[in-house]
Amino acid sequence: MVRQMEDDNVTDVSEECPPSYPHSAEAKESLFAAFDPALFRRNSEAVVARLESHLADLSVRGLDLSDPGALSRAARALMTTERETIADFDDKRLAAIVDLYVRTGIQVHSPGYMGRQFSGTVPLAGVVDFVGSVVNQPSSYYEAGQLPITAERIMADELNRFIGWEPGRFAMVTTSGGSLANLTALLAARNRACPGIWARGEHRGRGRPAIAVGEDVHYSVTRAAGILGIGESRIVRLPLDRRGRIAARRVPAVLAAAERRGLEVFCMVASAGTTALGAFDPIDELAGIAAGRGIWLHVDGAHGASLLVSDALRHRLRGIEKADSLTWDAHKLMFVPAPCTMLFYRNAQDAPGAFQRRVASYVFDEEPDAHCEFDSGDRNVECTKRPMIMPLWTLWAMYGRALFAEKIEHLCRTTNEAYGVLTEEPDFETLHQPEANILCFRYRPQGIGEDQVHRLQLRIRKQVRLAGRFFISKVNVRGVAALRVVLMNHQVSAEHFRMLLAEIRTTGERLLRDDDLA
The missing domain is CATH 1.20.1340 (dopa decarboxylase, N-terminal domain)
Structure with missing residues (x-):
């Protein structure tokens, strides 16, 4: 007899014959094969x-x-x-x-x-990722992925040596991408500032919750504002200087104006390596402003946080130890398979604050033991999560910090060499001196009209891509399209960059000659 729960009442269901499944020795053999x-x-x-x-x-x-x-x-x-x-x-x-x-x-x-x-x-990272795909150990709960979760703790300690937070007081969780890490950090910041909003869905503070971001912030941050119900009208845009960084001296006036509009800024987002220009916001100065106003400072270091492992480049993130949280993508400048993102919190108690409730009974242990303290499911959107830390930890274990530092320094050095090449080309316009490995510029020969510049860059990029020898991107800089290179491959040299410029020039000349800018 089968007993079935129906509308909270237990009812008896007549015994039925079990379903019949087709079976044959050949089918079983094929399955096992x-x-x-x-x-x-x-x-x-x-x-x-x-x-x-x-x-x-x-x-x-x-x-x-x-x-x-x-x-x-x-x-x-x-x-x-x-x-x-x-x-x-x-x-x-x-x-x-x-x-x-x-x-x-x-x-x-x-x-x-x-x-x-x-x-x-790094090829070894792909090998380890392959192992992870075969053994299939999700890494949100210790019992499911013992080594991946242990490796997360180890890498958190190793990388915090370059962040500078107090050992034992900070926390790190891995997430599937920087967008998810940014969203999670903003959730934690909002819930700290608005403690009743998770349960009641409303904020009883002195103003409407808002976030402050640089004009060039990654779109995942503005998306997160929409997901959190903050809305675009409550995103306070902070002005940039000519280098594409938040102009710190102008921030207090902008925040004061937002307060007069009835906005309560609970989080300020700084970028360590903007997507467009690779610019690094002045974290140290912004941290002082945020602390004085009781504002959470989140640093989106998805691209540029990796510079912390380099003695020569770490100064780009001066003041990072004063931030409240940090997003760090290892699948960018630490050369492991995507996704592998780490979200750091200066205060470990803020990590579970992003999700203020216990997780489901099938993963939450009512009688926790020493193993349960390693679980991260209560600090993460994801339940099933790839053991993404394993390729990074294995490379760190096998090669040490120097592998990453030397490649990052090589890429940044080559990018500066490319900038030097550009300055010697009269028909190209440089837009910034690179701070890392991102370089934006325009093909702009004499005689080209201002109304042609934007369309010309777009058409050049499309034609270069279709030609199949080079792959570059584009971005709008101060409202006008620019060509953008991101040097991620240590095989790229200044000579390859010169080859690229020659192809851009040939393509641009042909487009202008054919008047093909419609």
């Missing part, structure tokens, strides 16, 4: 051989941008037509899938890749 360790080894060796060839190819290549319809047809052609039984394994099909995957992606290991902030990984 898909999990065969020998097949796993054969697949792995075949894929590794192809990836080794891919990594060894240092030719200058950008993006092979496929027609979406053609790519869809190619992908569908690789799918088995078997619908009723498990298809026999086809080595050639797997090889074709891997080749298509590699060929159609951005070539992050090529000297032609200069366009985005995600990086070619």
Whole structure:
């Protein structure tokens, strides 16, 4: 007899025959074959051989941008037509899938890749990520991922040596990306400033909750304001100086004006490496302003926090020890697979404040033991979470800090060399001296009209991308489009940059000659 809960009443249900499942020895054999360790080894060796060839190819290549319809047809052609039984394994099909995957992606290991902030990984990091995919140990709860959670604690201590918070008093959690880390930090800041808002959904303070951000803040922060119900009208925009940094001396007046409008700024967001220019806000000065007004200071260091591991570059984040929280993407300038983001809190008690309630009974232990203190599910949006720290910890364990510091310094040095090359080219306009590894500029020959500059940059970028040798990005700087390079690959040299400029010049001359700016 089966007992069923229905509308809080226990009712008896007539005993039914169990469902009948189709079964055969052949079907069972096919099922088990898909999990065969020998097949796993054969697949792995075949894929590794192809990836080794891919990594060894240092030719200058950008993006092979496929027609979406053609790519869809190619992908569908690789799918088995078997619908009723498990298809026999086809080595050639797997090889074709891997080749298509590699060929159609951005070539992050090529000297032609200069366009985005995600990086070619240290190959060992990919190997460890592969291990994580096979053993599949989610890392929000100690019992599910013992080593990943232990590694999180170790890396938190290791990296805090460069942040400078009091050992044992701070906290770190990993999140799937900087956007999620920024949102989580803003939640913690809001809940500290508005203690009743989580339960009641309302704030009983002296003004309407608001956040203050630089004009060039990453869009994830403004999105977070919408998600939190703050609204764009309560985002206080802080002015920038000519270097693209928050102009600290003008901040007090802006905050005072916001207060007169009935806004209560509970959090100020500074950037350590803005997405557009790679600019570093003056954290030390902003921290003093925030502390004087009781405002939480969050630093979005998704891109630039990694400079902390370099003795030569750490000064870019002067004052970071005074911040309340810090977002740090390791999948950018620490060269591990994405996502791997770390969210640090100066005060460990603020970490669970982002989510002011216990998690569900199936993960919350009513009789906690020593292992439970390592759980992070109560401090994170995510329940199931990849063991993203493992590639970073393994690299740190194997190579130490110097691997990261030397590559970061090399990239920043090469970016400054590229800036020097630009200053010698009369038909190019430099927009800033790079503070890290991001450089923005424009192709602007004599005689070009002001009304043509914006469209010309957009068209150049599109044509360069379609040509397939270089991959660069674009961004609006003070309302006008600019070409943007992000040097993430240590194989890129000043000579590669000169090759890029030559292609930009040729492309721009052709567009202007053909009047192709419509």
